[in-house]
Amino acid sequence: MSVISLRLPSSIHERAREVAREENISINQLIALALAEKLSALNAEEYLEQRARRGNRVAFERAMAKVPDVEEAMVSAIHEERVSYSIGAKKDGPDFEEVWQRIIAHEGEMFRQKRGSEFRYTVPGNYVRPDRTNQNISRAHFAEAFSMAPLPNVACVQHLRGPSYIYAILMDDRIRSSDW
16 A cells, blocks of 8 residues: 655645545545546546447347347336336335435434434435535435345445435434334
């Protein structure tokens, strides 16, 4: 592992400190993740161009010719099943809409993150805005996390915006209501 010295404007350093605290990771981890994401984005175009050059149109069309035709009704049923799963529909329990209404109903109340920090939130639209940050957490991120409930820890929703807030809200007894 390498060590680097980094000069940051105070405002960026303070914001990095806030985000790292909210996400329950160190500033070093936050910077390493941010740099890895940026490098990945920069390398993506080159990678896709390399993969495209290796492609063989004739082989692709030959493989596609082997795929059986699927009736439109079957495609529609598969799509509906995926949509149902993606919005967090559970077979034995509430659907995500009911959970979202619970989240709205408890707006402004005190919630506690896993490490004990307290916060309140507002729901000004299709997103939640915790009072300890200026980031908005979309309804879609809550739906995705709900599809995985019960959440064993914050790490399983680390790929979403505001994972510690999502975890704190979804795993709170007022929102869970003994459903998961």
